[in-house]
Amino acid sequence: MAILKQFGILFVLGSVGIVMSTIASIPLVEQQLAKLSPETLEKVPPLWILMLLQGLQYSILLAISILIGIGCAYRVGLRSHLIDHWVFHIAKSPSFAVEMQWSLGVGVAATIVLLLLDRLMQPVLPEALQASNNTEPNWLSSLTAMLYGGITEEILMRWGLMSLLVWIAWKGLKQGVTLPGQGIYQGAIVLAALVFGLLHLPATAAIVSLTPVVIIRALLLNGIVGIAFGWLFWKYSLEAAMLAHISFHAFSFALSLMLARFV
Template identity: 40%
Template sequence: MVWNAPGPAGPAPVPSGWRLGAVLWLLGMPGGVAVVWALLPPLRAHAELLPLPWWALALLSGAQTAVLLALCVAVGTVLAPRVGLGAPAVSAWLCGAPVGPAVRRLWGPGVAGGIAGAAWLWALSWVAPAALRPTDPAAAMPLAVKLLYGGITEELLMRWGVMSLLLWLGWRVAQRGRGRPGTGLVAVAVVLSALLFALGHLPAAQAIAGVLTAPVVAFVLVGNTAFGLVAGALYARHGLEAAILAHLLAHLLSHALL
């Protein structure tokens, strides 16, 4: 066991890389399975139009998610401790250290972020472009997908993987890898990862709306960037689990309202 350099989230025990990476990958995989499961009905319904058997496309989709998740988890596992980022609760558990102190530090900020995120999603639902409002309630995204993929897998991809990489690159270029990353570098990494998080939602928006009009693009980018800023700030200051908790609560608390 080693200790990471003091960072925004505070010093925390870091287990061996392969153990932490394996646990985080396993934590994110149910989200990938949930997405594939949600895709099965439409794939079967349009099987005659598909270039491959529906089951082959489902397997390819799952494999793509598994590989991408493994890549992002590996990047975060290697780079996050170098720039003061981490997953304090999971790391403490893997190292046999008390988990309670880490959970107590991230619980309040994570819950506050989740409540703010739910309020933001509810407010967005009132101004959403008509093209993004499902006409059939049965076609809405299942709660399991929102929680497992949105709440956990996306945070591993965008915060643990992408944001850690962006902060490490900025730290290496601007500070030549010396000292702790400055506040400005952390802010840039939060903003850039939030923008990439928002851009990643455009394909889903196009699938729903049929065409990416200016109002649809603006709505998706503004709505998702705002929450990405919250999640990124939570990750930087309190650890990955705080961002995951906020994302989970935002979807859970807003699901009944949307």
């Protein structure tokens, strides 16, 4: 029963991001369909089926990640406040307010660092990528980034992948009697952040060819925030990583909006 409760809580949360991501991707899919010849288009399923299949694919990945995290996270000292409260009935941590401050602070710091790094790299980036970076952000894409990135991606990358990496190293190094050493957590944080960066390459490839500079940029920018969110998951909770990720996209949207209008 406890497993079902954990799964239900995280699946409902993650599904919100999947729904938003599916809705936001409809215009892009429509553009891709418009490029097809009439003969090819006749063989393609209707748009609603394509979007349903996309949502189903993401939902399966989400479910697998949740189950992995349920099996690994608490065994290696990683936690979720929602599961603590709603499943295990553990009282709220007295350091919760400090945790939230750290999350918001990391979100702000990550926004500033990545914006500066991206600006510094602009001269060596392809024109198509520069143009996409200089477009004024819209509320739908930003809201999708907050919900899918801030919630769903954190369940996939931190709760699922990072927990699994820590557990594998913990068992492989036969540290099963005590909690994993710092090096195991740190290695898992970096590896999960690297995977996080690699998974962003297909979206970049849809805009521009993947040259070494483009790949380095994607890995660097996404790797930095991935490490920051992983550290928060390790030191505090899954919700701390989620809040930092959400605030990162919220601050990025606000700052990009200001720069687009006043600079």
